[in-house]
Amino acid sequence: MRLPCQACEGTSRRRGNLSSRLLDIAVIAFGASFASRFEASGSQPGYDSALVAFALLGSVFLFPAFGLYRVAHRHSFWHCVCVPTLAWIIALAAALLFAIASLEPYRPSGDWVARWALFSGLGLVVCRFVERARSVRRVERAARTRAVAIVGSGAHCRHLLRKVEAAKDSTYLVATIFDTGPATGVAPGIVPAFRDREGFAGFVRRHHVEEIWLALPVSEEKTILDFIELFRNDLLNIRFIPDVSGLALFEGEVIDLDGTSAINLVGSPLSSDALVAKDIFDRVFALAAVTVLMPLLLIIAIAVKLSSPGPALFTQRRKGANGKVFNIYKFRSMRLHAAARGVVEQATRNDPRITRVGAFLRRTSLDELPQFFNVLRGEMSVVGPRPHAIEHDALYQNIVDGYIHRYRIKPGITGWAQVNGFRGETDRIEKMRGRVEHDLYYLSNWSFWLDMRIVFATVFKGLVHRNAY
Template sequence: MFKNTARCLDALFVIAGALIAHAMRFPSGYQLADNERLLIAFNCVLVLLLFPAFGFYETWRSRALPLMLGRVVMAWFAVSATSLVLVFTLHRMDELSRLWFGYSTLISGALIVVTKFGAHVALRMARRRGLNYRTVAIAGAPGFSRMLIAHLDRTPQAGFKPVCLFDTNAQVYGAIDGRAGRLPVLVDMDAFVARVRAEHINEVWLALPLSEEHTIYRFKRAFQHDFVNLRFIPDVRSLSLFNHALGDVFGIATINLSATPISPVQMWPKLIFDRLFALVALILLAPLFGLVAAAIKLTSPGPVFFTQERKGIDGHPFRIYKFRSMSVHHEAQGQVTPAARRDARVTKVGAFIRRTSLDELPQFFNVLLGQMSVVGPRPHAVEHDDLYKDQVYGYMYRYRIKPGITGWAQVNGYRGTTTKVEKMETRVKFDLFYIHNWSFWFDMRIVGITIFRGFVGRNAY
């Protein structure tokens, strides 16, 4: 009933948008032309046929609002594009007002999007007040089940209300107390099934480890004749996961344990920004480059630039560019001695450019070449990677995205030489937080902090 009403409303919005556009385009009161009426009817049919295929007549209860609104916009774009193709195919474009077509497309689309947004917000408010909810029974180990309950309590707008628990570990470890907070805890399978049926509970969530396949089948058999939504929520806390989003490989469902966390489509704004920002920075900083290069050349023998092999995204090696800040020297194969305070190898000019991070500016060439990003985890010497990868949890996962000139760890004070494992662990935690919470606007925030605070730090020497 609700779905049919929503479809009819969407068709009415198509008609309303066309009429409003006609009134705006022809204020003198011209009647709708036959071509316009035909196009309106065709758009209504397309809405009824195409919109369901995009899945936004299904429940939005557990789905992200931006994602669903994006589907609405894509669906309306598909309808508009199809109608435009029809007009061209029938050679009626000359007889149709382009301005009216543009107005009607924008107004109808806005009416559809705004209405669905308003309906979603109204439902969220209703669910926060305890209305329009679905009851949930959770079966699993007490720890993970309680974590799910806490999450549902924090997100009442989702519209799921836990009503009871089933402790799957009771027979092995003994039953816990009869209640988990405000919820009753059951330890008998038959009693649990009977309660779900008696109270007409809408959903049963199986909060079980991946190894509990036999228990999952047991629940499937128990509820095979019941109209209850049975969901499996895998307890993967025991696995060393960094990114466990669901994926699809040739139609086979997968769980990504340590795959690249950000899709290529999401990275497009970052890639475009990196190239443009690097190009502008290199042009504007060209005079400063000349001054630093002259100072290095005039005060110590050797090349202006220093290059060193580092790991890029997915471990691909590249040569990083820096202004040379030390006197030319040679170290044993496979050994890199980090700079220390009052290091004799650091030149006077080198001490200044290291303290102010001017030595890092040539890395904009690496950004322009696509080897680095403006924002990302800092790449370390390959020898340091070999040292810390077995000592610091999650160290190598930093290379799942492009390394950066600046990063979340750096703007929080973790820059310069790191000689203790504890300091490297803290730096890695900041890098992993950045990866897990990445967004284009998070990058802009880090860039802004870097510009206003500068690169100067007491740990850089």
């Protein structure tokens, strides 16, 4: 017999009962409303609504008395068809008698009541069969669940516990935790927690826990050996899930290298499949954007040409994924000027080099639109860390931790840092640190939905910003 998480099971059962009761109420109310659609005339909406309310109130008290919300694994026809039908007929009959007696001279339409009884009765029966199927799946899942105990502390232990609890159809159930953290620490979750090793070992043996997970840093060799020794005479699995949070830049996932397992300490946080999916999305999105925006692109190009002598587009060298250099496209926003070799002077507020058209383009971020062509060429993404001038890369990578890892993926037209206010001039090192922190957060938490969230945030609130000049 495997150990169930009693608190979780009780909470789940209470929530299931509540949802079942609310669903029954909704079915009865919907059945009455649907039946009234077939009523040609002669209905009494006010009195009919009162009758429905009486029936709902009766079902709230009668259905539990008939055992409709108890888990039954046998006699499915009786529990799923006979009992709910009988309970519903009695609740409806009681409501009818009470309504006729108290709402004189109310006489409900017999056809409406019959249709209501039929529709709601069928709905209640269907709900019982659905709930039984879900209950059977839960029982089957519980039958194959393996009880585990986690030894660890801190964020890594909490993260592991959350992953097990959140996993759908997980074959593992956390039964207890041995907290190796400070005595003042609070054990994560609602499972039993121990600090006494003998008490922990007794719980594991008493409840037939099948696995011990050692979620400890690699430096805790003595603790690891102590627990292996503690359970040396027990037939259970002991697994080491190392806490590499102090070593790994990103999450430190386990990968397979031709049959050899390895932990990523410093590496791309996005899998090859994720990169392919992101690239497909980028190309499709960019093609659609260029097609839709082509008239606007032509108008802006003409405006730039008329604003001052020089080309409509401005190109500058930038680093892309894995440090590969490419030429980024922008609409020219400044007058042509000579720049010192190897020196990039960032635009400042009220910069005299910026044209009137260029000021508008920069303020609204329209000068960035040609970068959709960079996306089509495979040099950029729609969403990703914004690329900086190569000269700035050489400066900041030595003074901002993790700066170089922004180039693990393609740079983006917009990014998590930009929609969170880190745009424009980085005249202070704190601004660059904030930008890099947001870029690394994006890399660690990338998903398609995060990309869509950033795109929408850029469209609705990120095009115009006080730092864009």
